[in-house]
Amino acid sequence: MNDRIQYAAQVKPTERQLSVQEMEFYAFVHFSVNAFTDQEWGSGKEDPSIFNPTALDADQWVEACKSAGMKGLILTCKHHDGFCLWPSQYTEHSVKSSPWKNGGGDVVKEVADACRRGGIRFGIYLSPWDRHEPTYGDSPAYNEYFKNQLRELLTGYGDIFCVWFDGACGEGPNGKRQVYDWDAYYALIRELQPGAAISVCGPDIRWCGNEAGHCRESEWSVVPASLRDNEKIQENSQQEDDGEFAKRYSSEDEDLGSRDVVLKEKELIWYPAEVNTSIRPGWFYHASQDDQVKPLEELIKVYYGSVGGNATFLLNIPPDTRGLFHENDVRRLQELGEWIRGTFRTNLAAGAPVEASEAMAGHEALYAVDGDRDTFWAPQEGTEAAGLTVDLGAEQTFDHVVLQEYRYSQRVERFVLEYMAGGEWKKAYDGTVIGYKRICRFPAVTSRYVRLTITQSRWWPNISAFEVYRGDRNA
Known part of the structure; x- marks a missing residue:
């Protein structure tokens, strides 16, 4: 047998990678000022006073996720607009400057606590791109700012199962492009939350290559080591919300781990795939999309391709301006969970000869x-x-x-x-x-x-x- 094939068979996952793979299905929750401006990407110039959910209920989110069979929830603690869902001491552009709970609220804490009460795991998304922060583009200064915010999130909210980074990288308020210090971000996460997987722009969980729910027929967890850097290379990073990036995948990328690939690659790593898509056309809530929730059949198809195809499934559900999952989304999640439970209820081969x-x-x-x-x-x-x-x-x-x-x-x-x-x-x-x-x-x-x-x-x-x-x- 070829030594390269034996080498590929011996590449192993870390425990943190396994812990995410075995979750199978978990939620993304995109919530920010965008829900109140009806935008997908904020400019960073939004007035914090617009953030005022009237009935925010993180327990409702968690119960809806559990009804679908999800095992965790990743919250957009800060999106590209720079607005922080926790009262960060490093900026005034946060919930503490909003009328919600008279500036005394903390969405991150409410969601983390609700996840613990509900028995699911909590993860964080923190956008490296910050269109509000004045130091963005002054690379050393902004990297310190970003690490300070990471430290707040990694030390103030209990156990974190995942830190999810994306590759969005554009100009800041000063017109300069930031150079992210990924290695320093990773080191801080490993220090403070050693069990947390670092996903997408990170070494633990790999992006499937699109946001359209497309799944490969043959998804390998053992892939070329070079894939670790794909999403964090600045030239390939997302710089505008043009709709094309979200659909990006190519036939050339369909084969990431076959024998042909293994025989050509010097270094292989365990780098499992995650399939991410939204239950609606947008990632943030838009009332105009209340009747555009993905049909059950479409979600089932993605479930087969992801969970049933050696990948994890990250499904986004955006809270509305009340701070609740909309009734149509909740109904669809319940239907999906009922289908999963019904389909895989009784294993006819359990203990069989x-x-x-x-x-x-x-x-x-x-x-x-x-x-x-x-x-x-x-x-x-x-x-x-x-x-x-x-x-x-x-x-x-x-x-x-x-x-x-x-x-x-x-x-x-x-x-x-x-x-x-x-x-x-x-x-x-x-x-x-x-x-x-x-x-x-x-x-x-x-x-x-x-x-x-x-x-x-x-x-x-x-x-x-x-x-x-x-x-x-x-x-």
Whole structure:
């Protein structure tokens, strides 16, 4: 076997990367002065007095997110307009200068506390681009300002699961372009919140390449190390809200981790993908979009492609001027959660008898169906093609199979799912990568036996989960 392929099979995630991958589905919440000006990007010249939500209820946000099955929430603590949702001591351009709660409010604290009460994790978004701050463009001075604000957020609001940076970079009030000190930002996060993943413009979680919910057919977590710097390179950073950047992806980028890529790249890293999109056309609330909430079918499609395609799903829900998720958004989140719970309610293969084409001692076939993410089936080292057959005990109708590799590597490159009918094996699904999770969806079939055949893998496959479902009949 090629040494490069073995090297790729041995690239491992960090615990902070795993903690986000295993969340699967979490919320983005874009809230700022933009909700009150009906803009997507603020100018930085907004008067803080316009920020005055009349009924802000972070518990309502959290409950709506939980109804959809989300495990966390990332809040835009400061967007490009520079307005801070917490009373930062480094600027007056914040909630402390607004009429909301007579200047005594702190949106970040309310949301962090609500997440803890609700049992989901809290993350922060802090825009490096600041169109209000006078020091922006005086690079040393602004970098200190930005680190000071990061320190406030990382020390005042409990455990943070993620710090989410984007690549927006434009001119500041002085007309100068800022040079961000990414390494210093990262070092501060590692010091103060060592368990927090640094996402997109960061080394832990990779942007999928667009904001349109597009998902790759083969999403690799093991990719070229050079991808770490893609979003923070200034020339490629977003400088205007032209609508094109949000849709950006190219066919050249579809393959980031195949054998062809692995064989050419000197250094590989674990850098899993996140798919982000908004439940509405915009990222911030606009009353004109109340009837443009994405249809359930569209959200389901993104869910299959992201959570079901070895990526995480970050779905934005923007609060309205009341400080509430709009009723239409709340209804859609509930519908999505009901679909997820209904589709994956009963695993027909849980604890079922299972046979392997071969197995290594200590990694027998039963470990693929025992429901334990810390155990896995594996053939002998060096066996790149192998298979499992599950006996459902009786004829069962099913239309989904969920596969997961052992969490510390990604090795499967091609596989086939088949079912027994009339004494013959018939193909149900052809797949490429599995990774953290692959949801295989196909027209309903009825059979007692389901077979997974891995036709190509790196070194030897490690399968931690083989689950079989009959989807929600009402979906």
